[in-house]
Amino acid sequence: MKLNIALLAGDGIGPEVIDQAVKVSNAVASKFGHEITWKPALTGATAIDAVGEPYPDETHEICKSSDAVLFGAIGHPKFDNDPSAKVRPEQGLLKMRKALGLFANVRPTFTFPSLLDKSPLKKERIEGTDLVFLRELTGGIYFGEKGRREEGETAYDNCVYTREEVKRLAKKGFELAMTRGKKLCCVDKANVLETSRLWRETVQAMEKDYPEVEVSYEFVDAVAMRLVQWPNSYDVLITENLFGDILTDEASVISGSMGLMPSASLGSDIGLFEPIHGSYPQAAGKNIANPMATVLSAAMMFENFSLHAEGKAIREVVNKALNEGMVTEDLADGGKSYGTSEVGDWLASNI
Amino acid sequence: MKLNIALLAGDGIGPEVIDQAVKVSNAVASKFGHEITWKPALTGATAIDAVGEPYPDETHEICKSSDAVLFGAIGHPKFDNDPSAKVRPEQGLLKMRKALGLFANVRPTFTFPSLLDKSPLKKERIEGTDLVFLRELTGGIYFGEKGRREEGETAYDNCVYTREEVKRLAKKGFELAMTRGKKLCCVDKANVLETSRLWRETVQAMEKDYPEVEVSYEFVDAVAMRLVQWPNSYDVLITENLFGDILTDEASVISGSMGLMPSASLGSDIGLFEPIHGSYPQAAGKNIANPMATVLSAAMMFENFSLHAEGKAIREVVNKALNEGMVTEDLADGGKSYGTSEVGDWLASNI
Numbered sequence: 214m215k216l217n218i219a220l221l222a223g224d225g226i227g228p229e230v231i232d233q234a235v236k237v238s239n240a241v242a243s244k245f246g247h248e249i250t251w252k253p254a255l256t257g258a259t260a261i262d263a264v265g266e267p268y269p270d271e272t273h274e275i276c277k278s279s280d281a282v283l284f285g286a287i288g289h290p291k292f293d294n295d296p297s298a299k300v301r302p303e304q305g306l307l308k309m310r311k312a313l314g315l316f317a318n319v320r321p322t323f324t325f326p327s328l329l330d331k332s333p334l335k336k337e338r339i340e341g342t343d344l345v346f347l348r349e350l351t352g353g354i355y356f357g358e359k360g361r362r363e364e365g366e367t368a369y370d371n372c373v374y375t376r377e378e379v380k381r382l383a384k385k386g387f388e389l390a391m392t393r394g395k396k397l398c399c400v401d402k403a404n405v406l407e408t409s410r411l412w413r414e415t416v417q418a419m420e421k422d423y424p425e426v427e428v429s430y431e432f433v434d435a436v437a438m439r440l441v442q443w444p445n446s447y448d449v450l451i452t453e454n455l456f457g458d459i460l461t462d463e464a465s466v467i468s469g470s471m472g473l474m475p476s477a478s479l480g481s482d483i484g485l486f487e488p489i490h491g492s493y494p495q496a497a498g499k500n501i502a503n504p505m506a507t508v509l510s511a512a513m514m515f516e517n518f519s520l521h522a523e524g525k526a527i528r529e530v531v532n533k534a535l536n537e538g539m540v541t542e543d544l545a546d547g548g549k550s551y552g553t554s555e556v557g558d559w560l561a562s563n564i
Numbered sequence: 565m566k567l568n569i570a571l572l573a574g575d576g577i578g579p580e581v582i583d584q585a586v587k588v589s590n591a592v593a594s595k596f597g598h599e600i601t602w603k604p605a606l607t608g609a610t611a612i613d614a615v616g617e618p619y620p621d622e623t624h625e626i627c628k629s630s631d632a633v634l635f636g637a638i639g640h641p642k643f644d645n646d647p648s649a650k651v652r653p654e655q656g657l658l659k660m661r662k663a664l665g666l667f668a669n670v671r672p673t674f675t676f677p678s679l680l681d682k683s684p685l686k687k688e689r690i691e692g693t694d695l696v697f698l699r700e701l702t703g704g705i706y707f708g709e710k711g712r713r714e715e716g717e718t719a720y721d722n723c724v725y726t727r728e729e730v731k732r733l734a735k736k737g738f739e740l741a742m743t744r745g746k747k748l749c750c751v752d753k754a755n756v757l758e759t760s761r762l763w764r765e766t767v768q769a770m771e772k773d774y775p776e777v778e779v780s781y782e783f784v785d786a787v788a789m790r791l792v793q794w795p796n797s798y799d800v801l802i803t804e805n806l807f808g809d810i811l812t813d814e815a816s817v818i819s820g821s822m823g824l825m826p827s828a829s830l831g832s833d834i835g836l837f838e839p840i841h842g843s844y845p846q847a848a849g850k851n852i853a854n855p856m857a858t859v860l861s862a863a864m865m866f867e868n869f870s871l872h873a874e875g876k877a878i879r880e881v882v883n884k885a886l887n888e889g890m891v892t893e894d895l896a897d898g899g900k901s902y903g904t905s906e907v908g909d910w911l912a913s914n915i
């Protein structure tokens with residue numbers, strides 16, 4: 214297979230971890246006879262510094278003409294203390310999601326037996342957790358009309374959803390559940406919000422098309438609780454943009470392996486793959502960042518091309534590295550640790 | 565002091581736990597020389613069954629003319645599978661909050677040394693946790709315009725906040741922080757939402773009036789993570805209605821003592837006091853429900869009348885019961901347990 218992959222390294226540790234994912238992907242490609250052409254492009258604070266905006270048109274053109282996007286991380290502290298600054302890295306992220314039609318954010322939370330003790334939860338609570346959130350990513354209150362009135366004294370944000378938006382996300386959820394534990398939880402606040410009632414009635418109407426999937430409906434506040442209490446009781450969860458933002462982050466820390474969690478953002482067309490961790494500027498350039506989440510994001514990318522053996526090869530080599538202690542300092546428990554690039558080299562050469 | 569207290573027992577286990585709080589409050593009143601007149605009134609599913617609505621005018625009149633409201637729990641499973649039902653217990657709750665002007669929901673999460681092992685979190689994570697959320701309760705997306713258009717295919721919910729609404733909540737937050745650890749965290753999503761930017765700028769402008777309070781600003785997704793990772797790093801948190809709904813419930817389970825957590829909803833006028841647990845219909849009428857959260861809510865009620873010794877007497881007797889194993893089965897770890905009313909009697913007679 215010939216693959217054109219847009220490479221958006223972004224800010225902070227982005228470039229370092231992306232480098233390792235490229236090495237590992239290239240090793241996979243050569244082992245399985247694929248050919249990858251990497252197309253680097255600017256994004257985030259790096260792009261603001263270079264050309265004045267976080268998601269330049271040129272970057273968008275490169276993404277549009279590629280088969281997938283591999284993404285590092287964006288964000289820089291110099292933008293953090295002024296949320297109303299006119300140009301911010303996050304705006305690039307939102308623009309990119311919308312422009313590429315990435316409506317489904319796939320956020321798995323799973324555990325590694327060797328890392329269970331990193332979880333803030335007790336072992337018996339976290340053991341066996343293997344869940345996936347599908348977060349709607351291009352609608353809801355993120356993209357509704359927002360502004361001020363009464364001379365700035367009143368602020369508003371509109372949350373809007375159409376049945377079609379809910380359907381296409383829910384469809385991915387049902388399909389994903391069919392490949393996994395066949396359980397789907399629709400997370401909403403249907404006792405208060407009209408958009409949630411639309412979500413719930415739309416999903417209810419789809420149930421008959423997936424008779425094997427066991428569907429449940431839970432309020433977002435109840436899920437925020439059960440994620441901490443019994444995370445291993447979930448399989449696939451679908452939810453709207455803002456609830457997904459909060460709950461996927463909550464879920465990411467319960468495993469204790471946040472530095473290892475990959476994600477995918479899918480649309481009808483192109484997919485984007487990125488680690489869930491941020492740009493972690495304090496660690497940038499120090500060769501200490503853990504590249505495994507980005508490497509596992511590359512695994513999701515191969516799997517999304519239906520290259521399952523390729524994805525599996527990556528997952529296996531990551532497991533092997535964990536078992537053999539070929540890890541960065543965040544996972545070394547004070548024992549021997551390796552640099553970002555050493556871990557990347559080891560993974561690539563063990564594919 | 566002469567106190568008129570509206571007594572809204574509600575549904576499920578509500579009446580049983582309320583009974584115990586009444587006993588304990590009466591014991592406190594007689595010890596400290598106060599006179600309480602209890603005014604029972606209908607609410608929730610019970611009120612729907614009796615008079616067709618969850619918060620009848622008569623109940624509202626009773627609340628308005630009282631000095632405080634002691635509330636049990638509402639909700640019944642027969643309403644759960646139809647979120648769009650025209651009359652629902654939750655609507656009564658929202659109507660009551662708005663009608664009584666209860667704009668500040670005070671939700672503490674603290675730990676009991678003897679119950680630390682009930683937490684889903686590891687001991688070193690949860691130990692020492694003592695935080696309070698102030699959730700805005702009468703604004704935001706809960707009360708904004710909502711509805712459908714395009715023949716029901718599009719749903720919308722508006723989130724609206726005025727600077728005044730933010731100010732009065734934040735003021736309570738600053739004042740509360742001054743009586744505690746002097747740390748205030750404003751939880752928002754100012755990188756995306758205009759209402760959050762209004763929250764942040766309003767709180768920023770108030771900082772100078774409370775120079776001793778150390779203020780931080782965190783995004784709601786980050787807080788959802790840190791609550792699980794380092795709950796004991798927080799003191800007072802202020803936030804808008806929907807974020808508060810999600811985060812206070814998340815916070816409530818980390819302590820492992822959810823069955824013991826009280827809450828208060830305050831306005832400029834009357835206060836309402838209730839356990840955070842629900843109506844738990846499966847346990848109703850079995851004399852097994854834990855009354856301690858409701859009893860501690862009565863403690864918050866006394867404290868809100870500046871009757872601090874009275875509140876303390878209740879907190880102490882609850883601690884004593886926990887230490888001496890005078891507990892309901894949820895806390896008995898398979899050991900000896902007591903009924904709801906036995907625990908209530910014991911607490912009242914040990915005041």
Ligand SMILES: CC(C)[C@H](C(=O)O)[C@@H](O)C(=O)O
Pocket residue numbers: 303306458755756785
């Ligand atoms: C940076 C921010 C706009 C973004 C979001 O809220 O979607 C982030 O939190 C995420 O989850 O990817």
Ligand SMILES: CC(C)[C@H](C(=O)O)[C@@H](O)C(=O)O
Pocket residue numbers: 404405434654657809
């Ligand atoms: C029942 C529901 C409307 C309510 C809310 O969302 O406010 C509840 O979850 C709560 O937190 O008191």
